[in-house]
Amino acid sequence: MSDETSLIRFGVIADPQYADADPWAELDRHYRESPRKLREAITVLNNEDLSFVVTLGDLIDRDAKSFGDILPVYDALRHESFLMPGNHDFSIAPDLLAKVHETLGMPAPWHHFARNGFRFVVIDGNEVSLFSAPEGHPRRALAQQMLDTLLAEGAINAKPWNAGISDEQFSWLKSVLEKAKADGEKVIVMGHYPLFPENDHNLWNAQKLIDLFEQAGNVTAYLNGHNHVGNLGRHGSTWYVNFKGMVDTKDENSFAVVEIFADRIEITGHGREESRSLPL
Numbered sequence: 001m002s003d004e005t006s007l008i009r010f011g012v013i014a015d016p017q018y019a020d021a022d023p024w025a026e027l028d029r030h031y032r033e034s035p036r037k038l039r040e041a042i043t044v045l046n047n048e049d050l051s052f053v054v055t056l057g058d059l060i061d062r063d064a065k066s067f068g069d070i071l072p073v074y075d076a077l078r079h080e081s082f083l084m085p086g087n088h089d090f091s092i093a094p095d096l097l098a099k100v101h102e103t104l105g106m107p108a109p110w111h112h113f114a115r116n117g118f119r120f121v122v123i124d125g126n127e128v129s130l131f132s133a134p135e136g137h138p139r140r141a142l143a144q145q146m147l148d149t150l151l152a153e154g155a156i157n158a159k160p161w162n163a164g165i166s167d168e169q170f171s172w173l174k175s176v177l178e179k180a181k182a183d184g185e186k187v188i189v190m191g192h193y194p195l196f197p198e199n200d201h202n203l204w205n206a207q208k209l210i211d212l213f214e215q216a217g218n219v220t221a222y223l224n225g226h227n228h229v230g231n232l233g234r235h236g237s238t239w240y241v242n243f244k245g246m247v248d249t250k251d252e253n254s255f256a257v258v259e260i261f262a263d264r265i266e267i268t269g270h271g272r273e274e275s276r277s278l279p280l
Contacts, residue, residue, distance in 0.1 A: 015247055056226075059071070097134055110123050143163065173209070249272065265277075
């Protein structure tokens with residue numbers, strides 16, 4: 001880390017994906033190791049001067065009782081904590097689906113907050129999906145329609161484990177970016193699904209958001225998980241940073257501290273997460 005003072009510093013965790021389940025050897029996912037890794041990460045992050053720590057979705061792999069095991073680990077975190085769901089957080093009983101955001105202590109499925117002159121925006125990429133609402137819900141029909149269209153187009157992200165956002169959420173996001181621009185705020189958008197570069201894990205309507213960010217011109221970075229191997233890209237003035245999944249590998253951890261300076265973003269990676277210096 002430089003001796004230069006950053007504008008803001010915060011911690012990032014992606015995809016702990018805990019379950020009381022045997023490892024998935026083919027994907028090198030070790031579900032029972034995640035609480036230990038999360039405790040280790042929190043010990044490190046507690047020794048840092050941070051504005052907050054964000055977890056970019058998939059706290060669990062399956063089963064609502066997994067929340068009861070992983071969420072108490074966060075009690076040891078001395079920083080403000082922001083959680084959001086990923087697709088696996090909806091791998092629970094249908095009657096509990098509507099309670100996921102509440103379980104994670106979120107003020108709303110999509111929301112925003114200001115810290116140190118930055119506007120942080122949390123989007124809900126699970127909104128239009130085949131898993132976040134029970135059978136028969138209108139959003140399920142919309143999700144099937146969206147997926148069928150992408151399949152017909154041969155889109156590489158036309159996968160049932162991906163999802164999209166509604167026109168309503170898109171309009172909300174557009175208005176938040178416009179207000180931030182009028183107020184002279186730089187914006188960091190955070191979600192579970194990647195948007196760029198093109199990948200089979202990307203949000204179904206990723207291009208719509210990429211175009212919006214380019215038009216707005218004030219989105220410094222978009223941060224996400226979901227694709228456990230990680231990724232990085234830049235489009236227009238926005239950096240797209242895909243953080244690696246904590247659940248992967250038996251022993252190696254993965255988390256990061258992000259610092260934003262006037263001229264760059266510095267990412268200090270721990271474990272499998274890469275350290276990067278991204279010019280602005």
